[in-house]
Amino acid sequence: MSADTTADALPAPVSAGGATGDAILRVSGLTAGYGAAPVLQDIELTVRTGTIAAVLGANGAGKTTLLRTLSGLVRPSAGDIVFDGRPLRDVPVEQLVRRGMAHVPEGRGVVAELTVDENLRLGGLWRRDRADAARALAEVYELFEPLAQRRRHAGHQLSGGERQMLALGRALVARPKLLLLDEPSLGLAPRVIAQIMGLLRQLRDQTGLTVLLVEQNVRSALSVADEAVVMSLGRIVTATTAGRLRDDEQLRHAYLGF
Numbered sequence: 001m002s003a004d005t006t007a008d009a010l011p012a013p014v015s016a017g018g019a020t021g022d023a024i025l026r027v028s029g030l031t032a033g034y035g036a037a038p039v040l041q042d043i044e045l046t047v048r049t050g051t052i053a054a055v056l057g058a059n060g061a062g063k064t065t066l067l068r069t070l071s072g073l074v075r076p077s078a079g080d081i082v083f084d085g086r087p088l089r090d091v092p093v094e095q096l097v098r099r100g101m102a103h104v105p106e107g108r109g110v111v112a113e114l115t116v117d118e119n120l121r122l123g124g125l126w127r128r129d130r131a132d133a134a135r136a137l138a139e140v141y142e143l144f145e146p147l148a149q150r151r152r153h154a155g156h157q158l159s160g161g162e163r164q165m166l167a168l169g170r171a172l173v174a175r176p177k178l179l180l181l182d183e184p185s186l187g188l189a190p191r192v193i194a195q196i197m198g199l200l201r202q203l204r205d206q207t208g209l210t211v212l213l214v215e216q217n218v219r220s221a222l223s224v225a226d227e228a229v230v231m232s233l234g235r236i237v238t239a240t241t242a243g244r245l246r247d248d249e250q251l252r253h254a255y256l257g258f
């Protein structure tokens with residue numbers, strides 16, 4: 001992967017919701033969990049098209065559960081999710097993918113026994129436009145140089161950083177409008193984390209991709225995000241610009257403890 005790859009190598013620009021600044025995602029009153037007691041409570045969240053929004057907070061705050069609920073893996077008990085102008089209630093997971101939502105889970109979900117190429121092709125299997133799926137695959141190889149060099153390597157032969165690139169690449173083959181990204185920096189060296197963040201910035205700036213980025217690595221997330229929300233005990237306790245959270249020491253102390 002290189003952060004200075006040309007725009008030619010990128011997925012096509014998204015058209016969701018019109019110009020940058022429109023909301024691609026609106027969440028209201030969202031309550032969800034795994035059993036009787038809800039984990040998420042009354043979540044209100046708006047994500048503008050073409051931005052990176054960081055979801056921050058301590059272990060167990062509910063960040064992963066939020067992404068899992070948005071992508072249909074956890075069923076909400078109350079509230080509404082509107083994605084790209086349409087409500088999501090009772091929409092099957094595969095429909096969500098067709099409508100432009102891609103979820104890269106924590107741990108990345110790469111199939112260890114399959115090759116890089118097979119893993120990437122999985123991302124476009126459902127697409128009817130085979131020619132465009134092939135183009136998207138070629139573009140991912142241009143974007144992620146190390147993957148192009150390891151096409152026939154099995155997933156388990158890759159480094160942590162390469163596996164993260166593969167998971168990201170597989171999501172991009174589907175040409176998503178909204179990428180839900182859970183802890184992409186987990187277990188990676190600072191240099192590789194910086195590369196991943198640089199790539200997200202590049203995708204946002206050059207293709208208008210929207211990213212909801214869950215991160216424990218607050219500094220890295222704030223270095224790339226436009227907006228930031230902080231979660232605690234299943235609730236959003238503050239929502240502001242990433243710049244303000246970066247620069248306002250008092251605010252950082254209050255909500256992030258540093």
Ligand SMILES: Nc1ncnc2c1ncn2[C@@H]1O[C@H](COP(=O)(O)OP(=O)(O)OP(=O)(O)O)[C@@H](O)[C@H]1O
Nearest residue numbers: 034035039057058059060061062063064065066216
């Ligand atoms: N599959 C599950 N079944 C039951 N409870 C769960 C499940 N997954 C998470 N939880 C609980 O939900 C709460 C929120 O967890 P979640 O993983 O969403 O938090 P998080 O902010 O992503 O934390 P981390 O950064 O540690 O992953 C925790 O109390 C956790 O124990």
